[in-house]
Amino acid sequence: MQLSVQRIVRRFGPVAALGGVDLEVAEGEFLTILGPSGSGKTTLLKAIAGFEIPDEGTVLLGGEDVTLAPPRQRDVGMVFQNYALFPHLTVAQNVAFPLEMRRRPRAEVARRVEDVLRLVELQSFGGRLPRQLSGGQQQRVALARAVVFGPRLLLLDEPFGALDRKLRESLQLEVRRLQRSLRLTTLFITHDQEEALIMSDRIAVMDKGRIQQIGLPGDLYARPATRFVADFLGESNLLEGTASAASASIPGFGEVPLAAPQPAGPVTLLLRPEALRLGGEVEALPCRARGTVVETVFLGLSAKLRLRLQDGPEVLARVPLRPSAPPPAAEGEVVTVGFSPEDVHVVPRA
Amino acid sequence: MRRTRRRSAGNIVLGIFAAAVFAFLLLPLLVVFPISLSSAAYLQFPPPGYSWQWYQRYLDDPSWIEATLRSxxxxxxxxxLAMALGVPLAFFLVRSRFPGVxxxxxxxxxxIIVPTIILSIALYGVFARLQLIGAWYGLAVAHAVLALPFVVILVSAGLRGFDEAQEQAAAGLGATWPRIIWRVTLPQLRPSLVSAAFLSFISSFDELVVAMFLSGASMTLPKKMFDNILMEIDPTIAAVSVLQILLVSVALGLTSLFGRGALTTTITR
Known part of the structure; x- marks a missing residue:
């Protein structure tokens, strides 16, 4: 069901944890709230779940005002960071819990528990206690319990934090598959930008109690609206310089032509590390600089190089690797790097 | 080599120490058991011969049975009473954000801090005015005062170790507060609750000082035992002690039986 959050404010003493947040989540959409700890994303989630009453603003769920409704009346399924499974109940009893609270007939409870356990591939685990399951299995039980009663909204509060990388990746895809097949409106909270990029229909980046930017993952990555978003989402080189009409003067690179003219004065350009090239092709690029390789990190498919530019700042470059090709450059080597002006994004000034 | 040898020496010393403490704990029982089976008519150790006569004496004497049932x-x-008052109080003390909590x-x-005898005198004054001296339920109320700290301390400790996110989860899944407490919180506090109930029961069952002041003519078992020692020193008291020990052991067994499943769950969570 559609979720609409309007101008939510929540203050803790003099600090505004939420400073007027607006958010629209369409029916069936998977929207991620991405932000560092302390950005207010958990407070926002609590206000939507009903564990926190906002000082100002409205929460609408399918058009119904639920701002002041207690959690049990909201029909919102939630997966907690540590899962919050009931340790004294079996898997099946855990999953049956929301149905029993709704006083559904016993036969229906049994059938729906079985169905949802099959959906998360735990049909043979119904009789076990949570502590007899692995972390990933517990996570799936928590998910089953959150969706079994057909919630109007699914909330996921950093549910993958405690899992190792491999398991996390497979569960991310599984959650996404489940969410699509049930057409569940989902709000996902995370501080992990990679996770946000993988899973979301749209991402809202939060900082200091406000939503900094909301949009498609690709748009946010390519055209961040603020310096914070540029820095937080993915790796970035933020080049400081001086704009004059259709070009900007950047230390190390010289004059960089801009796609759209900028007012004269200081300017920040975003250059993603993968847009910075190295080696033979550089000669053909209009924007070049020479620098010393300070550090190289091997990452499998690519290598990450940190370079100190002559008369300029330190920059990151990410160069693709092929198994047969020699390493791009050694530490201490002086190389030429370059980029194409259309790969540059001007970060708007706040 | 040296390291393992030293560690095993430490283990042996620790083992001897533990054995000594156990002997210290169990020695009284080793005296009481034989005396309760004594054939002599007075307290003598070791007993000259063995018989069941003191157990028979206990079972045949209505005043002993009456005192036992009253206890x-x-x-x-x-x-x-202690549970009904102590459990909600523990919730208040742990959960309240009230500044003086x-x-x-x-x-x-x-x-626990106030000397029992002072408490007894104070209660005597109040109970005399209320005409509760000699009433078994009056004594139960007085004992509940003494048992309350055990309940509050144990249940508070259990509650502090309880993950409140579970209550949020339950609320989010559609549970009302009474059902959250009943289905989610209390089952997980079971080890604390069972221990608290057991200690309350034993503290009252074994209590003498308050009972001496408040029980009047209707005696509890400890009071009856005390009077028995004053009047006629015979091994009946040893037989009663043994029966009392057995009763407490059964209660302890039940405690671990009902407390255990929940206990391991809480620990491994």
């Missing part, structure tokens, strides 16, 4: 009755009501937490230990 069970008093201890049961005491347990019910830390101080109140200390105050609940008052009945």
């Amino acid at each position: 069970v009755q008093v201890a049961t009501l005491c347990t019910v 830390r101080v109140l937490d200390r105050v609940t230990a008052a009945p």
